[in-house]
Amino acid sequence: AQTVTQSQPEMSVQEAETVTLSCTYDTSENNYYLFWYKQPPSRQMILVIRQEAYKQQNATENRFSVNFQKAAKSFSLKISDSQLGDTAMYFCAFMKHGGTSGTYKYIFGTGTRLKVLA
Amino acid sequence: EAQVTQNPRYLITVTGKKLTVTCSQNMNHEYMSWYRQDPGLGLRQIYYSMNVEVTDKGDVPEGYKVSRKEKRNFPLILESPSPNQTSLYFCASRTGTSSYTQYFGPGTRLTVL
Numbered sequence: 001a002q003t004v005t006q007s008q009p010e011m012s013v014q015e016a017e018t019v020t021l022s023c024t025y026d027t028s029e030n031n032y033y034l035f036w037y038k039q040p041p042s043r044q045m046i047l048v049i050r051q052e053a054y055k056q057q058n059a060t061e062n063r064f065s066v067n068f069q070k071a072a073k074s075f076s077l078k079i080s081d082s083q084l085g086d087t088a089m090y091f092c093a094f095m096k097h098g099g100t101s102g103t104y105k106y107i108f109g110t111g112t113r114l115k116v117l118a
Numbered sequence: 119e120a121q122v123t124q125n126p127r128y129l130i131t132v133t134g135k136k137l138t139v140t141c142s143q144n145m146n147h148e149y150m151s152w153y154r155q156d157p158g159l160g161l162r163q164i165y166y167s168m169n170v171e172v173t174d175k176g177d178v179p180e181g182y183k184v185s186r187k188e189k190r191n192f193p194l195i196l197e198s199p200s201p202n203q204t205s206l207y208f209c210a211s212r213t214g215t216s217s218y219t220q221y222f223g224p225g226t227r228l229t230v231l
Contacts, residue, residue: 006160033218045208045222091160095218104149104168105176106220108161 002027006109021077023092039089122223130229139194141209150192154205199230
């Protein structure tokens with residue numbers, strides 16, 4: 001069974017600094033997708049970034065980038081130039097590619113609460 | 119506006135009183151899913167649906183039912199709620215191909231007394 005581990009329950013970072021959130025996963029699959037979602041105090045789940053496992057190039061979205069290490073099954077999120085609005089819970093998620101089986105399941109980590117300090 | 123809606127947003131009920139949480143999306147998405155979020159456990163998938171009349175269990179389906187009679191709607195039914203089902207519930211949807219990115223509803227905070 002697939003598992004997703006976020007080993008940092010809480011982190012803090014000074015405004016304008018850079019922070020990295022870690023995520024590791026366990027799977028025997030070769031085709032899958034990885035996601036980082038942000039959940040601010042409003043509770044809304046917001047997609048931050050997505051990575052396809054077959055792509056070697058790390059995904060980037062503005063100030064957000066990932067370090068995807070497929071062999072190590074690691075998928076960390078780097079937030080550059082942190083802003084107060086980045087304060088939120090961040091969830092790492094794994095989705096197995098259904099292929100012909102038509103099965104799609106998502107596994108989420110337990111989350112990392114990030115606080116950006118002024 | 120493309121969105122996933124859930125109702126109600128907040129619900130307090132008592133043990134054993136049947137309830138339904140509705141979920142609707144206006145993006146013509148094939149795939150829909152229900153999750154529950156509990157402190158320290160993250161989000162766990164309850165049920166998902168690949169399309170109309172096609173549903174399957176997630177990791178924590180016990181005590182829940184779903185149906186998918188129309189593409190846009192995917193209600194979550196608790197026929198006999200218990201206090202351990204007190205949680206924050208999210209509905210999500212996505213298109214059946216390409217990005218596999220899910221779009222989440224605003225959440226439903228359920229308390230079972």
